[in-house]
Ligand SMILES: *[C@@H]1O[C@H](CO)[C@@H](O)[C@H](O)[C@H]1NC(C)=O
Ligand SMILES: *[C@@H]1O[C@H](CO)[C@@H](O)[C@H](O)[C@H]1NC(C)=O
């Protein structure tokens with residue numbers, strides 16, 4: 001019967017009601033589901049006033065297994081590589097690069113003491129290469145560890161003299177080698193660094209070879225990448241020559257420097273022995289004269305405590321203009337921080353940076369040395385005095401001044417050690433007139449010559465005679481005079497422009 005059938009079918013829900021279950025019309029199912037989902041999602045994402053309760057961790061693990069340093073530094077290393085300091089405002093990143101080098105130095109030190117941490121070593125290599133692309137050796141483009149390879153190329157315990165020489169400096173460099181090797185009898189090996197045959201032709205290299213034992217050559221283009229260095233017959237090669245040289249401890253000389261004493265003395269200076277880096281001061285000139293330079297130095301040093309050495313600087317403290325005479329630089333690359341600081345100096349001398357900043361803010365490579373080490377927090381030492389005048393006595397009335405074209409530097413016993421400016425009287429204007437200086441003065445007041453043809457004088461200090469130290473210079477000049485009798489082509493190169 002249809003009616004009883006209907007009654008039956010209607011009775012089912014009732015029966016369920018009777019068993020205590022709640023029912024609702026099917027039409028409402030989607031709405032309820034939506035509310036439930038919405039509430040769950042709301043609960044899940046709502047801010048919680050109470051922190052989530054985290055089960056207590058075992059902090060007192062008796063056998064802690066620290067993750068390797070390589071794992072810890074990996075994200076920072078990646079950050080350094082993904083966000084390189086590549087402009088456009090290079091002047092603004094000298095300081096930050098110094099900070100990054102300080103991290104890199106700590107990692108490299110850790111890597112040196114744990115060579116099995118391969119991830120760490122790879123990160124050190126990759127970050128170094130990213131910061132300093134000149135480290136890519138063009139003769140070994142696939143070397144995965146160019147930094148380690150470069151450091152391994154330094155002969156353990158070696159010390160020597162490095163002279164960057166291009167054909168235009170050949171004559172001065174030849175005088176210098178005569179000076180240190182033949183006259184002063186220095187035993188230090190000499191490495192002449194050049195940038196390919198176009199820079200220093202084979203014929204000139206052969207003349208150096210003929211000067212004695214232990215004079216060898218290093219073509220910088222076979223060690224570091226010129227795409228980044230961009231060498232162009234200027235001062236820029238100096239930092240890279242120091243870096244590429246196979247000597248571990250390097251005396252880097254400008255070709256026109258001249259020594260009064262054996263350069264070996266440099267390695268014995270207390271400041272060098274203490275820090276592994278020794279620089280010399282320029283003339284104390286132009287107080288308050290270069291405000292932009294000072295402002296920039298200070299900005300870049302914002303995150304760096306000035307070193308003890310910097311706090312003694314008259315340039316830093318009293319606002320003089322010129323800090324360093326980079327004609328002689330002494331570095332011990334076996335000390336990791338010095339090596340790393342040298343990378344910063346190299347960076348400052350790469351084509352892009354030097355053209356846009358370094359050689360504009362300051363003069364040539366001069367200030368890049370101490371500034372690089374300072375920014376990387378690497379200790380270094382300076383000659384105690386600022387540059388001395390070297391030349392001749394000039395008396396009028398009862399005053400005596402010393403005037404000349406070259407500046408001189410002393411060792412820690414205040415003895416004349418070397419001079420900047422060749423054996424010529426005035427290298428800048430006359431390339432034929434030689435002069436033996438007779439007097440010098442130090443720690444007094446400069447009166448700068450108006451033009452390159454005018455001598456600069458120092459006034460108000462003790463007049464000192466060069467005589468006690470001059471035998472070496474006289475002997476050198478005698479040697480040069482004798483060279484007039486060697487074949488003409490040879491002497492021409494040596495004695496004329
Ligand atoms: C280092 O660089 C090489 C070559 O680009 C890459 O294969 C390697 O994964 C890098 N390693 C690290 C730790 O960044
Ligand atoms: C090195 O780079 C500079 C600047 O780009 C370039 O002028 C010079 O020719 C390069 N030197 C060599 C030997 O390729």
Ligand SMILES: *[C@@H]1O[C@H](CO)[C@@H](O)[C@H](O)[C@H]1NC(C)=O
Nearest residue numbers: 324325326327366405407420
């Ligand atoms: C050498 O001395 C002169 C001053 O006579 C100075 O201008 C120059 O910068 C010095 N050279 C270097 C390489 O510092």
